[in-house]
Amino acid sequence: xxxxxxQMAEYPTISIDxxxxxxxxxxxxxxxxxxxxxxxxxxxxxxxxxxxxxxKVFLYCSPVTKELLLTSPKYRxxxxxxxxxxxxxxxxxxxxxxxxGEKEEVVVTLLPAGHCPGSVMFLFQGSxxxxxxxxxxxxxxxxxxxMELLHSGDRVKDIQSVYLDTTFCDPRFYxxxxxxxxxxxxxxxxRSWVTRSPHHVVxxxxxxxxxxxxxxxxxxxxxxxxxxxxxxxxxxxMPDILHHLTTDRNxxxxxxxxxxxxxxxxxxxxxxxxxxxxxxxxxTISIKPSxxxxxxxxxxxxxIVRTGxxxxxxxxxxxxxxxxxxxxxxxxxxxxxxxxxxxxxxTVDKVMDVLKPLCRxxxxxxxxxxxxxxxxxxxxxxxxSEEDDDLFDDPLxxxxxxxxxxxxxLHPELFSMKALPLDQxxxxxxxxxCKAESVWSPSLANFIDCEESNSDSGEELETPPSSLxxxxxxxxLLQQNADPDVDIPQWEVFFKRxxxxxxxxxxxxxSSIETGGSQSxxxxxxSxxxxxxSxxxxxxxxxxxxSQSTHITDQGSQGWDSQCDTVLLSSQEKSGGDSASLNKSxxxxxxxxxxxxxxxxxxxxxxxxxxxxxxxxxxxxxxPCIVELDTLSGRKSPPEKTLLSSTHTxxxxxxxxxxxxxxxxxxxxxxxxxxxxxxxxxxxxxVLKKENVHFxxxxx
DNA sequence: GCGATCAGAT
DNA sequence: CACATCTGATCGC
Numbered sequence: 001x002x003x004x005x006x007q008m009a010e011y012p013t014i015s016i017d018x019x020x021x022x023x024x025x026x027x028x029x030x031x032x033x034x035x036x037x038x039x040x041x042x043x044x045x046x047x048x049x050x051x052x053x054x055x056k057v058f059l060y061c062s063p064v065t066k067e068l069l070l071t072s073p074k075y076r077x078x079x080x081x082x083x084x085x086x087x088x089x090x091x092x093x094x095x096x097x098x099x100x101g102e103k104e105e106v107v108v109t110l111l112p113a114g115h116c117p118g119s120v121m122f123l124f125q126g127s128x129x130x131x132x133x134x135x136x137x138x139x140x141x142x143x144x145x146x147m148e149l150l151h152s153g154d155r156v157k158d159i160q161s162v163y164l165d166t167t168f169c170d171p172r173f174y175x176x177x178x179x180x181x182x183x184x185x186x187x188x189x190x191r192s193w194v195t196r197s198p199h200h201v202v203x204x205x206x207x208x209x210x211x212x213x214x215x216x217x218x219x220x221x222x223x224x225x226x227x228x229x230x231x232x233x234x235x236x237x238m239p240d241i242l243h244h245l246t247t248d249r250n251x252x253x254x255x256x257x258x259x260x261x262x263x264x265x266x267x268x269x270x271x272x273x274x275x276x277x278x279x280x281x282x283x284t285i286s287i288k289p290s291x292x293x294x295x296x297x298x299x300x301x302x303x304i305v306r307t308g309x310x311x312x313x314x315x316x317x318x319x320x321x322x323x324x325x326x327x328x329x330x331x332x333x334x335x336x337x338x339x340x341x342x343x344x345x346x347t348v349d350k351v352m353d354v355l356k357p358l359c360r361x362x363x364x365x366x367x368x369x370x371x372x373x374x375x376x377x378x379x380x381x382x383x384x385s386e387e388d389d390d391l392f393d394d395p396l397x398x399x400x401x402x403x404x405x406x407x408x409x410l411h412p413e414l415f416s417m418k419a420l421p422l423d424q425x426x427x428x429x430x431x432x433x434c435k436a437e438s439v440w441s442p443s444l445a446n447f448i449d450c451e452e453s454n455s456d457s458g459e460e461l462e463t464p465p466s467s468l469x470x471x472x473x474x475x476x477l478l479q480q481n482a483d484p485d486v487d488i489p490q491w492e493v494f495f496k497r498x499x500x501x502x503x504x505x506x507x508x509x510x511s512s513i514e515t516g517g518s519q520s521x522x523x524x525x526x527s528x529x530x531x532x533x534s535x536x537x538x539x540x541x542x543x544x545x546x547s548q549s550t551h552i553t554d555q556g557s558q559g560w561d562s563q564c565d566t567v568l569l570s571s572q573e574k575s576g577g578d579s580a581s582l583n584k585s586x587x588x589x590x591x592x593x594x595x596x597x598x599x600x601x602x603x604x605x606x607x608x609x610x611x612x613x614x615x616x617x618x619x620x621x622x623x624p625c626i627v628e629l630d631t632l633s634g635r636k637s638p639p640e641k642t643l644l645s646s647t648h649t650x651x652x653x654x655x656x657x658x659x660x661x662x663x664x665x666x667x668x669x670x671x672x673x674x675x676x677x678x679x680x681x682x683x684x685x686x687v688l689k690k691e692n693v694h695f696x697x698x699x700x
Numbered sequence: 701g702c703g704a705t706c707a708g709a710t
Numbered sequence: 711c712a713c714a715t716c717t718g719a720t721c722g723c
Contacts, residue, residue, distance in 0.1 A: 001713075035714065044703080167713080207710080209714050259716075262710070288710095291712050318713070344712080 004340040010128040027095040032135025033119035064118030071234035113137035116211035129160035159334040166339035174296040176321040185303035205288040220244030289316030
């Protein structure tokens with residue numbers, strides 16, 4: 001929970017994520033995302049009064065946040081005082097003291113934060129230096145290096161202070177399985193259940209908060225089953241989300257809530273009340289998304305844990321892990337870093353002890369030279385299981401970098417924006433409007449990608465539900481491997497053969513796994529954007545502006561070189577070529593009416609197909625010059641206690657190099673590696689792949 | 701009656 | 711394991 005008090009030392013006349021007390025005097029307000037603990041005072045009468053008196057005071061946030069906020073009647077009084085700023089569009093704001101007329105200019109840039117829909121970080125530039133307020137964030141390792149607007153020329157911007165989400169800034173939370181891993185784990189568990197019969201339903205026991213949407217949309221997309229929720233009007237202008245949700249209880253995936261939901265579930269009753277659509281009783285399992293973390297030296301990291309006959313806990317985190325935080329901060333390397341959150345059991349001082357070494361040393365206040373080309377890691381190398389030679393295919397020429405969107409000046413009272421030239425004036429051709437094409441965000445597209453140590457993704461397994469306990473429930477155990485002991489690239493491991501992994505994974509698992517038939521390498525493939533051009537004349541908000549992609553694929557997402565001139569491309573255009581090769585074959589947008597029993601039964605015919613899909617690709621995280629700075633040996637987290645025996649493999653991954661299984665892959669020669677490193681160091685793309693669907697903003 | 705705060709639960 | 715939220719009790723205006 002954020003304990004940030006609202007003001008930053010450098011720009012005390014603006015308030016962020018706090019709206020009470022001192023903040024009542026602010027000249028401008030900023031909201032990073034729509035979670036209640038960041039909205040304290042936002043609907044208080046005192047602030048409402050202030051607004052009525054100070055007509056030049058505005059609230060700035062992302063378009064998605066604005067939409068979500070204004071959906072609630074409680075905040076409707078803000079309606080004419082919120083200014084949505086597009087992601088990654090430097091925008092000048094005048095901070096005017098209405099009493100004295102005193103004026104200060106700042107340029108603010110919204111950067112995607114990956115925490116929940118609409119979540120952003122705020123980068124402020126002005127006379128008191130450049131500061132970054134992260135809000136809450138979950139960014140995989142290397143994300144910062146791919147954010148163009150954190151850079152200036154070839155360098156990371158000289159950032160004075162970072163106000164940082166330190167929720168998991170404790171070595172205890174050294175690593176958290178990547179978003180894709182968690183998603184995939186949940187997907188396969190859900191799949192294994194709902195394909196059994198139309199009466200097998202899943203209840204996703206989610207909290208009342210934004211942030212699960214990408215889970216819902218991905219499950220819906222992959223399984224062709226809409227997710228039942230209590231409310232969806234907040235997404236009315238976000239078709240990419242909306243189309244995967246339903247308020248019709250007659251579906252197999254539920255994320256509805258009820259105060260006594262847990263009790264209901266004991267009686268096989270869903271929160272929404274349905275027990276059986278017809279005469280047949282439902283068979284329900286519950287999956288509770290919750291944070292799971294693992295210590296630095298923990299190998300086994302199960303993303304799904306069975307907690308009861310029909311209940312599971314699934315790994316899910318809105319916040320960056322300790323190692324992700326360190327990666328982020330050490331890359332930014334500010335003069336100062338301040339925690340927004342003090343993790344339970346820690347003190348400010350203890351958190352500062354962690355942050356300090358990652359900041360610029362007091363002796364040299366010179367900004368560290370961070371040539372973008374060198375530090376830009378994480379060109380994805382995707383090794384298709386069938387086509388290993390993909391590895392060195394299609395190196396793209398290094399594109400011109402730093403196509404910085406033009407700067408906008410906001411005159412709130414006029415709601416006008418005007419373009420300003422920037423120091424690197426490569427102007428976009430688009431108007432400042434809300435067209436998706438104009439705001440495509442490379443880092444947003446990339447955010448799901450993980451170079452984090454635990455993001456190898458090949459070792460998940462699941463067993464068909466029927467395999468355990470007489471078919472009483474699915475007995476899924478999905479796990480990832482991570483070996484954070486190793487911070488040095490281990491190429492042997494990187495190229496570990498898939499069959500080895502498979503064998504290891506199969507160990508201890510129920511016999512019904514069939515290793516055959518599921519060689520298709522991708523569980524989540526990218527797909528062309530859904531419904532971006534939907535009918536109607538409403539405003540559609542896309543994930544361009546949401547900092548959380550609605551769709552996760554297992555394709556390394558950083559394939560889009562952030563150096564590309566991306567701003568004018570739509571995601572469809574970009575993903576078009578690749579998507580053909582993905583086995584997203586079965587995506588059939590299904591409206592609720594179309595989910596017939598017969599259809600579902602058909603789906604249930606081949607449940608075996610759902611397991612043991614091993615991702616067959618490898619990612620290279622090119623960051624040879626980065627040494628993992630962590631010296632805090634994380635306390636070992638206790639062995640995960642699962643109801644099922646935990647399997648593990650010897651596959652290892654390091655913080656910077658993760659190693660999915662790669663069948664038929666060969667060890668690279670030193671020459672290969674050298675070439676590879678060379679390309680990475682110079683910022684060349686090695687193999688690009690793209691995809692990624694985000695909410696689109698389509699204004700009609 | 702509402703808000704702020706805290707404890708407790710999920 | 712935590713997070714973000716909700717509920718209910720208490721206090722004050």
